Amino acid sequence: MSALKEKERTIQRPEELAPGRDFRYIGQRIPRADGPDKVTGRYDYLADGRYDKALVGVVLFSPHAHAKVRSIDCSRALAMPGVRVLTWEDAPDVLYNSGEWFPGQNDHPDERVLTGHARHVGDRIALVLAPDERTARIARGRIVVDYEVLLPVVDPEGAREAPEALHEDGIREFPGTIAFGDVEGAFASAAHVEEDVIVTPRIHHAAMEPHAVFAAPRPEGVLELHTPCQILFGIQQTVAKVLNLPFSKVRIIKVPMGGSFGGKQEAVFEPLCAWAAMTLHRPVLIVTNREESIAATRVRAAAVGRVSTALDADGKLLARRFDVTVDAGAYLSGARKVLMAMGKKTSRLYRIPAVEFAGRAVRTSTTPSGACRGYGSPQIHAITEIHTDLLCRRLGYDPVDFRLANLVHPGDSDPSGASDLGNARIIECLTRGAERFGWDHRSKVLSWGRWRRSAGFACCTHGNGYAGTIYHDVTEVSVRIMEDGSVVVRTSLHELGNGTLTAVAQIVGEVLSVPLDRIVVTEGDTQFTGYDIGCQASRVIYVCGESARLCAEQAKELLRSEAEKLWGCPTTYENGELLVGGRRLSLGEAVRAVETKGGTSVDVHLTYSPDRNPGSYGVHFADITVDTCTGLVTVNDFLAVHDVGQAINRNFVEGQIYGGIQMGLGMALTEELAFDAKGRPSARNFDKYHMFNAPEMPPIDVLLIEKGEPGGPYGAKSIGEIATVPTAPAVVNAVNRALGTEMTCLPLTPARIVEALAAL
Amino acid sequence: MAGLMTPNSLDELAACLAIGNVRVVAGGTDWFVRDVESFGEEDTLIDLSGVAELRGVTLQGGGLRIGAGETMTSLAGSPLVRTHAACLAEAAEHVGSWQIRNRATLGGNLAGGSPAADTPPALMALDATAEILSLRGTRSCSVEGIVAQGRAALAPDEVLVAFTIPLPEGRISAFGKVGSRKEVSIARLNLAASLRRSGGSLSNARVVVGTLGSAGRLCPGAGEILIGSLDLEERRRAFCSALVAVVEAAIPGRSTLPYKRSAILALGEDVFDALMRTSDEGRGRS
Known part of the structure; x- marks a missing residue:
């Protein structure tokens, strides 16, 4: 096994990263390997499978936002044949934090697998099990729970002053700060100071597959868990903690996933399912429907952000101050991590000499928040980019020129001390985008009848892994060239539905010149594939993709050098064949010879940890029309410009961008999980929770800036999360420009737009 | 069992x-x-x-008879409905999604009792009568009457069989809807209106606003203005103002009032313009 640190290797040289290189697979439009099965319905998701002898579990959820269970009567449910019920009284008294993915991260634990103290509508009181789902649901309906209803806390600003903390730990807030430079001095000497408060909504991920998980006790005390998750080893450590098992006895297998967007990143039903299986000595499948997935899993954290900007007389940024409250929901979950991720972005888009970011995650009687595509990045960029447009308007700056004067440049460092920004091409994104979009004429406000039309844009940055943060970034990968010259790449990757496995196959295929239909890339299984910190933090292409490239290079060199040794003459690897002396050998022939005569298999295992974590960059432009009577916004046209370094698969990159924009448009205009004063959700299903649907979608033009990112495979860097980051502020800026309003509370629903117009 | x-x-x-x-x-x-x-x-x-008698769109004795089992898709695509009951075709076209419209029926839309249903205001504007079957026999009732009684209008064992729309000469109609989206959206407000034109004059206006607590609210004041003698621009403005007054009277103090009183202006403009356009076209042809 060879461990590889970046210092010990040569990253690809700029000419190797240059776009327009004659690649065999990189940058091509290659169909995904799982596509045909998915569109013909042959790709079974977890809930499609058959599980012999398994019990199907449905969770009894609290109908109250804050309540204590006085008593529970399960007798009518238990009278049904085959029905079992586990309640909070049976559950282990182990507290965990669903957002903690590595032992010792010390994320405050405040959640149990089941609870008698419900802290949101949808909190888990009991698990009802039966031989089939229908019986389990009927049985659940026969359970009678007597609740003592308590006062909920719904407003995150109120959570700090609530008379009584929602949790027995008594903690009101989980603060966090990031600061550098002389903020006081900058504000004192500023020519202009501008301030805004921006509110971003709680959002449902809306993956097509609702949450499901399967657990089975196996021989020798092993618990086996099948889950469509994003962080196998994170799930493993949480389950091990709840069950008090060694990690080695907890086997987590990543199974086909129908979308996550971060919603399946945290441990939601996995600890409960594992505990039920071990307790009952039976395989257990927990399934949910859409309403349960909306109310009882995770949401994008709502945020309230106050931002002040100090400028000199020429419009140069001197300093920024942030005061941010993140609504964790009923349990802390990953919300404080989201808060800190928001803070980390504030020094990586504009050159700002001094920043003070102060915030807190607070718990309320609402659905817990957690990871959601962008992990705080859409929230913080909504805060800064809406504010930036408003300050430009108030001070008379052109929003393009103002940004061009302040945006970061390639090679800039991050004054907060985090990783350098790398080949940061945001200025190019903005200048080329403004030209392609026709910003100069589209940004004018047109007015006819009750309609107003104009345009807006927003800039953003996002990361590429964890290098330079408090978290480690480690991945393992194996490449084995097989006896017929086909290739297996063993990874602990999680295919989230975005084409990860095919993209990694393209990278390996490019190195080895092996056709992609002869390469299989595995997903993770904690007993058989190596360690990986999970498909999170936009690290998969930049970190895991690079590790696959390096590993494939080593496999190639291993085969070449073994062949050279075996035949004793100069050997080269060319176009997927070996040239040994004057002889051409197929990969299969060479591998068979090396194995049979040389006694060596061509199987390379690599552990990789990156030293770099550059920024990805993007700008979105939106052309919109507002009906001033109905407050309905039509998005007429859209341009997405992204600095991706190098597209690995052009279809996938565009697909991520289309989907990211669809989510961002929802955040801007329609999507919001609100709660009333009693903590009841305003929307329980898609009848009231309105996503941006196909007829609403604008035509989308994509412009990729591909200038190569050192340290990424063939110069590639992240796109999946950043694709949704600038969308909402671009649309909000367009609406505010068209109407002359200063709306800062997202989403801009028809009612909010009509209200803002009435107040003008 | x-x-x-x-x-x-x-x-x-x-x-x-x-x-x-x-x-x-x-x-x-x-x-x-x-x-x-x-x-x-x-x-x-x-x-x-599967009940065959619940289907069919036919002209019968000076009226248009529509089986209660006709789907939204079939209504939206029916030449007879488009010609004689345009607002109903438009309402059917705006219900839910394609998949919903392929299944959902005209009778179900009324019997479901939702105040946000799209076709009841259109049926009311067209002065439709429903034919209702039960073990006690067949009775008929105006759609207006059914809407007024809400969910209590039909007994559990009563079945809507068909609707009959009278067809006075020269009637035109139009429908408008505001939801959260263009498609797959439940109405926050909808509006159906019909009137008769003969020669140069307009008469018999029926204006119905939906979703204000009931599936249809007849607005005689707005109807009078629609066929009144004001010039076109003033009439359009007065029509919209009358609709605002209807909204204010229907849901006083409701949190949704500020929004609905603004949104009704858009519906008023669109429905008015559609009616007058059709009216002009009619004059052009004759």
Whole structure:
């Protein structure tokens, strides 16, 4: 096994990263390997499978936002044949934090697998099990729970002053700060100071597959868990903690996933399912429907952000101050991590000499928040980019020129001390985008009848892994060239539905010149594939993709050098064949010879940890029309410009961008999980929770800036999360420009737009 | 044990109704989402979708007869409905999604009792009468009357068979809707209006606003203005103002009032313009 640190290797040289290189697979439009099965319905998701002898579990959820269970009567449910019920009284008294993915991260634990103290509508009181789902649901309906209803806390600003903390730990807030430079001095000497408060909504991920998980006790005390998750080893450590098992006895297998967007990143039903299986000595499948997935899993954290900007007389940024409250929901979950991720972005888009970011995650009687595509990045960029447009308007700056004067440049460092920004091409994104979009004429406000039309844009940055943060970034990968010259790449990757496995196959295929239909890339299984910190933090292409490239290079060199040794003459690897002396050998022939005569298999295992974590960059432009009577916004046209370094698969990159924009448009205009004063959700299903649907979608033009990112495979860097980051502020800026309003509370629903117009 | 009956004719349907504890569904698009969980083991579900007499769009004795089992898709695409009951075709076209419209029926949209339903205001604007079947025989009732009674209008064993729309000469109509999106959206407000034009004059206006607490609210004041003598621009403005007054009177103090009183202006403009456009075209042809 060879461990590889970046210092010990040569990253690809700029000419190797240059776009327009004659690649065999990189940058091509290659169909995904799982596509045909998915569109013909042959790709079974977890809930499609058959599980012999398994019990199907449905969770009894609290109908109250804050309540204590006085008593529970399960007798009518238990009278049904085959029905079992586990309640909070049976559950282990182990507290965990669903957002903690590595032992010792010390994320405050405040959640149990089941609870008698419900802290949101949808909190888990009991698990009802039966031989089939229908019986389990009927049985659940026969359970009678007597609740003592308590006062909920719904407003995150109120959570700090609530008379009584929602949790027995008594903690009101989980603060966090990031600061550098002389903020006081900058504000004192500023020519202009501008301030805004921006509110971003709680959002449902809306993956097509609702949450499901399967657990089975196996021989020798092993618990086996099948889950469509994003962080196998994170799930493993949480389950091990709840069950008090060694990690080695907890086997987590990543199974086909129908979308996550971060919603399946945290441990939601996995600890409960594992505990039920071990307790009952039976395989257990927990399934949910859409309403349960909306109310009882995770949401994008709502945020309230106050931002002040100090400028000199020429419009140069001197300093920024942030005061941010993140609504964790009923349990802390990953919300404080989201808060800190928001803070980390504030020094990586504009050159700002001094920043003070102060915030807190607070718990309320609402659905817990957690990871959601962008992990705080859409929230913080909504805060800064809406504010930036408003300050430009108030001070008379052109929003393009103002940004061009302040945006970061390639090679800039991050004054907060985090990783350098790398080949940061945001200025190019903005200048080329403004030209392609026709910003100069589209940004004018047109007015006819009750309609107003104009345009807006927003800039953003996002990361590429964890290098330079408090978290480690480690991945393992194996490449084995097989006896017929086909290739297996063993990874602990999680295919989230975005084409990860095919993209990694393209990278390996490019190195080895092996056709992609002869390469299989595995997903993770904690007993058989190596360690990986999970498909999170936009690290998969930049970190895991690079590790696959390096590993494939080593496999190639291993085969070449073994062949050279075996035949004793100069050997080269060319176009997927070996040239040994004057002889051409197929990969299969060479591998068979090396194995049979040389006694060596061509199987390379690599552990990789990156030293770099550059920024990805993007700008979105939106052309919109507002009906001033109905407050309905039509998005007429859209341009997405992204600095991706190098597209690995052009279809996938565009697909991520289309989907990211669809989510961002929802955040801007329609999507919001609100709660009333009693903590009841305003929307329980898609009848009231309105996503941006196909007829609403604008035509989308994509412009990729591909200038190569050192340290990424063939110069590639992240796109999946950043694709949704600038969308909402671009649309909000367009609406505010068209109407002359200063709306800062997202989403801009028809009612909010009509209200803002009435107040003008 | 719960049962399912699938009658193919009104006679078979009558026999099914006789067994008691019945639930009747046509397209089932609301029922399967909303009510399937409350379906008891002693209940019997009657599926109306096979009953032949519930289908058909025909001209009969100076009226347009529409089977209550006609789907939204078939109404939206029916030349007879488009010609004689334009607002109904437009309303049907704006219900839910393609998949919903392929299943959902005209009768179900009214019987479901939702105040946000799209076709009841259109039926009311067209002065439609419903034909209702039960074991006690057949009765008829105006759609206006059914809407006014809300969910109590139909007994559990009563089935809507057909609607008859009178066809006075020269009638034109139009429909408008505001939801959260262009498609797959429940109405926050909808508006249907019809009037007669003969020669140069307009008469018999019926203006109906939906979703203000009931599926249809007749607005005689707005109707008078529609056919009144003001010039076009003033009439358009006055029509919209009258609609605002209707909204204010219907939902005073409601949190949704500020929004609805603004949004109704858009519906007023659109429906007014559509009617006058049609009216002009009519004059041009004659």
